[in-house]
Amino acid sequence: MSFDVRDFLLGGCILENIIDELKWRGAVNQISDEESLHKLLGEKSVGVYCGTDPTGDSLHVGHLIPFMMLKRFQMAGHRAYIVIGGGTGSIGDPSGRSSERVLQTMDQVHHNEECLTAQMKRLFGDDKINIVNNYEWLSKISLLDFLRDYGKLFNINTMLAKDVVASRLDTGISFTEFTYQILQAVDFHHLLMEHDVQLQIGGADQWGNITAGIDLIHKMEGSDKQAYALTIPLMLKADGTKFGKSAGGAVWLDPEKTTPYEFYQFWLNQDDRDVVKYLKYFTFLSKEEIEDLAQKVATQPEKREAQRRLAEEVTAFVHGKKAVEQAEHISKALFSGDVKALTADEIEQGFKNMPxxxxxxxxxxxxxxxxxxxxxxxxxxxxxxxxxxxxxxxxxxxxxxxxxxxxxxxxxxxxxxxxxxxxxxxxxxxx
Incomplete structure (x- = not known):
């Protein structure tokens, strides 16, 4: 099936725009100039980007949310870009933190860059995604150029008012982390000018950083230059706790950190109150399929069909269909006690947390x-x-x-x- 950027097919219904689909999925927190963005997305293929800093050598399921949205833009015919923050990651994003980040060595940063790049290629397809590293352009800016070309365009009072900075004023924030929003703004400007990327998406805590980029673009290129921001809501479970954690800690995308079986089990064990929301966020199932599963949650919750479908879809997206088959084989063997049917690799996965x-x-x-x-x-x-x-x-x-x-x-x-x-x-x- 081919996608027309003006029409996005969802469960047999033609939606005028991918923004409508994202809203149905509950995946929109804030949009800058929504009317203009909606119109632009219906007129042409737009460059869209999402970034991640290499603070670790793997993403976890909490990081996956904005990239799932980026995948939806890609499927709708838009040009998807991923920025691996080799430059920004070397100084640290203050977003979501109450204290100063411990800086990594550049060797650590570069190692993590390589791991995350490989991970993204597996998720999006090596030949279907544009992956760039902001170290390539940020490392070439001298201190004097940074202050003259960019620093002069940022008002300290405006920067202090950004949520990401304001939340740190009581405990303190270094000049290094304070300037993070300038670097991310430089990224947006660079991608717009070099690759015609007009939309940046990210988590709710990135709104201040993203809009700083829009402000910079308007100051450098004129107020009529089209650049937009879209953020995803903060994901909370029905009990009010933060999504993405299991009893053993973070649920990683790296199979060496969280085995595909553990990954599958994480999704399989989701609460009935959360599963429909997660189907909307983390799968590419149609509206019709999700509404059918929602009905089964309401009428036959004991069958946990929605959870099984969620586990199958997300595990297949991250680890492939073979991993799903393996996870289901392990689950059946453990339930029945017929463990002799397992392979050594399946035992390694299924018994990882057992005595x-x-x-x-x-x-x-x-x-x-x-x-x-x-x-x-x-x-x-x-x-x-x-x-x-x-x-x-x-x-x-x-x-x-x-x-x-x-x-x-x-x-x-x-x-x-x-x-x-x-x-x-x-x-x-x-x-």
Missing amino acids: TVEVKAEPENLVEWLVNSGIEKSKRQAREDVTNGAIYINGDRVQDLDYVVDPAQQFDGKFVIARRGKKRYFLGRVK
Whole structure:
């Protein structure tokens, strides 16, 4: 299906403009000069950008929100740009912080740039997204040029009034972080002049930084130069807490930090009160599909069909369809207890947060193995549990006291999975 920038298809209904779709999804917080932007987006393919600073080597799901919006613009026929902030990231954005940021070394910054660039290419397609690094142009501006060409155009009183700065005045803010909004404004001006990028999108806390860019553009290029801002609402869960955290901390897009199985489970376990909102934000399902799932949440919440669809869609977008199949396979195996059907890689994912013990590679009598691995406290208790049928090795119930545990028999010789009772799993990792 091809997209016309004047008409965006949503659930069988033709919407006049992507802004209408974003509003239906609840994804619009603020827009500068909405009427003019709406008109522009209906007339031509517009350059749109979203930026991220390389403060870490991976984004997490909280960072994903504005990039999902950028993807929607791309799908609607607009030109998407991602700015990796190698320059701005070297000084630190004060947004959302109550204290001064600890500066990273430039080696750390450059390493993170490479990781985030690779991550974005996987999400958007290597040949479909324009990725630029603001270090390329910011690093070429001398101090005197910065003060004369840009600093002179910023009024201190206006800068102090920006929420991102005003919120830090009580605790203090360095001159370095104070100038961040100037650098981000320079980015917007550069992208407009070099790539015809007229719209910047970001989180709600970026409004001050983005509008600073619009002000700079108007001062340098004239008040009739078209440049616009669009921000996404702050994402909160139904209980009022911040979205994007799990019991284990942040949910990362990097599979080495958060496995695809854990990622899938994060979405699968969302509250009924939040799931429809997340379907609108994080999936590309149509209005009709989402409304059908919303109806099922209301009438058949126990089936959790909306959560399963959410988990499938977001996991496929971030990690691919194979990761979804693998996550579902792990989930079914753990639910049924048929763990012998898992691969070594699936075990690595599914048992990451389960109790882990080190075990020897050599074959060993079951009772001795249970005690030596620390799963049972005594041989008496081990014999009792084995005899009563409470012990499972690699998915099979074992009641033979003479049974020998041989790690080489399954899972590439890397693991032995023990279960005591109905749900108490232990991962034996071969030394």
